[in-house]
Amino acid sequence: xxxxxxxxxxxxxxxxxxxxxxxxxxxxxxxxxxxxxxxxxxxxxxxxxxxxxxxxxxxxxxxxxxxxxxxxxxxxxxxxxxxxxxxxxxxxxxxxxxxxxxxxxxxxxxxxxxxxxxxxxxxxxxxxxxxxxxxxxxxxxxxxxxxxxxxxxxxxxxxxxxxxxxxxxxxxxxxxxxxxxxxxxxxxxxxxxxxxxxxxxxxxxxxxxxxxxxxxxxxxxxxxxxxxxxxxxxxxxxxxxxxxxxxxxxxxxxxxxxxxxxxxxxxxxxxxxxxxxxxxxxxxxxxxxxxxxxxxxxxxxxxxxxxxxxxxxxxxxxxxxxxxxxxxxxxx
Numbered sequence: 001x002x003x004x005x006x007x008x009x010x011x012x013x014x015x016x017x018x019x020x021x022x023x024x025x026x027x028x029x030x031x032x033x034x035x036x037x038x039x040x041x042x043x044x045x046x047x048x049x050x051x052x053x054x055x056x057x058x059x060x061x062x063x064x065x066x067x068x069x070x071x072x073x074x075x076x077x078x079x080x081x082x083x084x085x086x087x088x089x090x091x092x093x094x095x096x097x098x099x100x101x102x103x104x105x106x107x108x109x110x111x112x113x114x115x116x117x118x119x120x121x122x123x124x125x126x127x128x129x130x131x132x133x134x135x136x137x138x139x140x141x142x143x144x145x146x147x148x149x150x151x152x153x154x155x156x157x158x159x160x161x162x163x164x165x166x167x168x169x170x171x172x173x174x175x176x177x178x179x180x181x182x183x184x185x186x187x188x189x190x191x192x193x194x195x196x197x198x199x200x201x202x203x204x205x206x207x208x209x210x211x212x213x214x215x216x217x218x219x220x221x222x223x224x225x226x227x228x229x230x231x232x233x234x235x236x237x238x239x240x241x242x243x244x245x246x247x248x249x250x251x252x253x254x255x256x257x258x259x260x261x262x263x264x265x266x267x268x269x270x271x272x273x274x275x276x277x278x279x280x281x282x283x284x285x286x287x288x289x290x291x292x293x294x295x296x297x298x299x300x301x302x303x304x305x306x307x308x309x310x311x312x313x314x315x316x317x318x319x320x321x322x323x324x325x326x327x328x329x330x331x332x
Contacts, residue, residue, distance in 0.1 A: 127184035197232025258313035
């Protein structure tokens with residue numbers, strides 16, 4: 001059995017105690033077989049055999065997904081799916097080559113169900129206009145898969161048709177044994193709330209915002225965004241998703257503003273002025289390890305700023321200066 005096959009066999013049963021051992025094994029594999037990562041390590045003069053802890057790992061700057069094919073060989077595989085980051089027409093979009101689309105969808109479903117229970121207990125409705133319009137969105141692919149697996153008969157996506165969405169919400173709330181989740185990019189949820197709320201069909205939902213104003217509205221801090229949404233959707237906490245094109249795993253905040261990493265994901269914080277200084281709690285820039293990224297690179301230096309808490313949960317504080325406005329849950 002190849003390293004990849006054995007690693008993927010173990011991934012669904014991974015627990016917190018296994019994480020560091022699995023991550024270090026994957027690091028050594030990708031340091032040898034992911035050409036852009038190997039070249040980056042060589043330019044740094046870092047010997048992979050000298051890496052003994054997670055905090056010793058050099059993380060690949062996320063910009064490499066714009067300029068290189070970040071692909072772990074040696075299989076010579078062809079991408080079966082291509083995910084592109086959101087962005088304006090003036091921005092170069094990140095490209096994530098996906099060898100096994102089922103790996104992404106099944107991993108995302110497993111993570112969701114760990115936080116929210118079976119997909120079959122939900123009806124998913126989505127306001128993701130910019131992602132639909134630009135195409136090749138990992139978020140759209142994920143939500144579409146969730147809706148298929150839930151067995152729902154209602155349409156999932158509502159581009160700009162707020163009237164149809166209101167009718168769908170009212171209908172979905174009448175279905176026995178199902179909860180309703182409205183998933184939306186921030187600006188679209190705000191537009192919908194301003195037009196429709198407060199209204200009976202908007203109450204009692206689970207609202208999951210994925211961040212992003214996409215230049216359509218002024219940027220807000222998370223507390224302000226959630227307070228405005230709660231005026232339309234009721235006092236229950238607004239949920240959030242932390243994910244990005246370059247990752248195959250996601251983290252969720254269940255209404256309190258703090259994200260908690262699932263088994264395949266780990267967030268470490270670095271000093272924003274020193275990419276190789278990795279600490280523990282407090283504020284810093286996010287380095288993320290995603291073990292589901294076995295075919296690309298699992299060790300990514302992002303441009304997101306966060307605050308780490310004692311319980312391992314983290315808050316996303318915004319973006320580093322001069323970084324693209326992009327992605328899911330990037331609230332400046």
